[in-house]
Amino acid sequence: MKIFDIMETKDYENVILCHDKTSGLKAIIAIHDTTLGPALGGCRMWTYDSEEDAINDALRLARGMTYKNAAAGLNLGGGKTVVIGNPRKDKSEALFRSLGRYIESLKGRYITAEDVGTNLKDMEYIRYETKYVAGLAETSGDPSPFTAYGVFRGIQAACEEVFGTSDLKGLRIAIQGVGNVGYNLAKYLYGAGAKLIVTDIFEDNVKRVVEEVKAEYVKPDEIYGVECDIFAPCALGAIINDETIPQLKCKIVAGSANNQLKEERHGDILQEKGILYVPDYIINAGGVINVADELNPSGYNRDRAMRKVSMIFDTVKKVIQKSKEENIPTYVAADRVAEERIKTIAAVKDNYIVK
Ligand SMILES: NC(=O)C1=CN([C@@H]2O[C@H](COP(=O)(O)OP(=O)(O)OC[C@H]3O[C@@H](n4cnc5c(N)ncnc54)[C@H](O)[C@@H]3O)[C@@H](O)[C@H]2O)C=CC1
Numbered sequence: 001m002k003i004f005d006i007m008e009t010k011d012y013e014n015v016i017l018c019h020d021k022t023s024g025l026k027a028i029i030a031i032h033d034t035t036l037g038p039a040l041g042g043c044r045m046w047t048y049d050s051e052e053d054a055i056n057d058a059l060r061l062a063r064g065m066t067y068k069n070a071a072a073g074l075n076l077g078g079g080k081t082v083v084i085g086n087p088r089k090d091k092s093e094a095l096f097r098s099l100g101r102y103i104e105s106l107k108g109r110y111i112t113a114e115d116v117g118t119n120l121k122d123m124e125y126i127r128y129e130t131k132y133v134a135g136l137a138e139t140s141g142d143p144s145p146f147t148a149y150g151v152f153r154g155i156q157a158a159c160e161e162v163f164g165t166s167d168l169k170g171l172r173i174a175i176q177g178v179g180n181v182g183y184n185l186a187k188y189l190y191g192a193g194a195k196l197i198v199t200d201i202f203e204d205n206v207k208r209v210v211e212e213v214k215a216e217y218v219k220p221d222e223i224y225g226v227e228c229d230i231f232a233p234c235a236l237g238a239i240i241n242d243e244t245i246p247q248l249k250c251k252i253v254a255g256s257a258n259n260q261l262k263e264e265r266h267g268d269i270l271q272e273k274g275i276l277y278v279p280d281y282i283i284n285a286g287g288v289i290n291v292a293d294e295l296n297p298s299g300y301n302r303d304r305a306m307r308k309v310s311m312i313f314d315t316v317k318k319v320i321q322k323s324k325e326e327n328i329p330t331y332v333a334a335d336r337v338a339e340e341r342i343k344t345i346a347a348v349k350d351n352y353i354v355k
């Protein structure tokens with residue numbers, strides 16, 4: 001792996017390898033870009049097939065956070081931590097405290113939070129060693145309901161574009177994955193009068209949405225072909241690909257899952273087919289917007305956080321507008337929105353007044 005080549009090509013600032021013998025910690029902290037502010041991004045714990053896979057994941061996710069935070073209007077850069085290990089077996093107080101000490105050593109250049117494989121308790125252990133951790137139980141808490149609300153607002157914006165109204169009444173919406181985000185999204189959509197078709201690999205998760213929001217169930221591999229207005233991927237990445245695109249019968253793809261496009265060209269194909277793709281990191285920023293509110297000098301405020309999450313409606317509209325004006329796919333428009341903000345703020349910070 002030519003790590004410095006990757007860092008140079010994609011403009012990474014730091015990659016830190018963290019190791020502690022006592023706790024068995026093996027972690028990578030990747031800091032992509034701190035132009036807008038300290039790098040904020042969650043801590044993922046996963047069993048990787050190789051150390052190279054873990055480093056690649058940390059790099060990819062850290063860069064994704066730079067774009068997500070920038071487009072969301074946050075004064076934060078992008079970073080991510082990857083802990084190598086099995087989240088069901090290898091966790092301990094010592095492991096997360098040890099990681100916390102590494103984060104502390106960065107003196108605020110990187111702030112961590114929950115991610116796949118970690119939870120509020122792990123964040124509390126990190127908090128024993130550093131204040132550079134957000135998303136604690138007593139403050140902003142579980143980000144999923146906020147992410148779901150942001151996706152709901154993004155869906156409304158997309159509908160205004162495609163159907164001429166943000167009213168979701170009577171629309172058929174297919175949700176793939178009704179876990180933390182998908183379940184909360186289903187409740188918002190049901191409340192707005194949408195008809196839901198859902199799938200999940202866990203029976204319990206399906207049961208609660210079928211009962212609570214009168215959703216119709218289809219088997220996991222049938223969700224792509226459902227006749228619907230909107231397909232909302234809320235489970236896995238890479239689900240927009242050569243096999244699934246020909247099955248889609250929707251007008252909009254808009255959901256919380258990270259990295260929905262298997263390859264960028266799949267975003268081009270959606271565009272050619274006349275399906276509006278709402279870029280994942282634009283619509284799923286609700287969780288990080290909520291977590292970031294903890295960093296406000298006056299402390300966390302839930303109502304303010306919700307108001308900011310609600311603005312995802314406007315960000316989605318802005319991205320769609322740019323895509324139309326510049327005749328580019330929405331995923332390219334999203335990248336441009338993020339890059340332009342970073343460039344502009346960098347120039348502002350570089351003016352002669354304060355150096
Ligand atoms: N939780 C949050 O605040 C945020 C979540 N995301 C992304 O949103 C997605 C969902 O996140 P969570 O709801 O937190 O995760 P989760 O693990 O609670 O829910 C995912 C659900 O998808 C189901 N699933 C997995 N494979 C499936 C398959 N092949 N077919 C159908 N269902 C399947 C799982 O059984 C589970 O119920 C993930 O991609 C995550 O990275 C992105 C930003 C923030």
Ligand SMILES: O=C(O)CCC(=O)C(=O)O
Pocket residue numbers: 040041042043065068113114115135143284285287288291
């Ligand atoms: O929402 C969080 O807990 C942290 C933000 C993050 O890592 C993400 O949005 O992927």
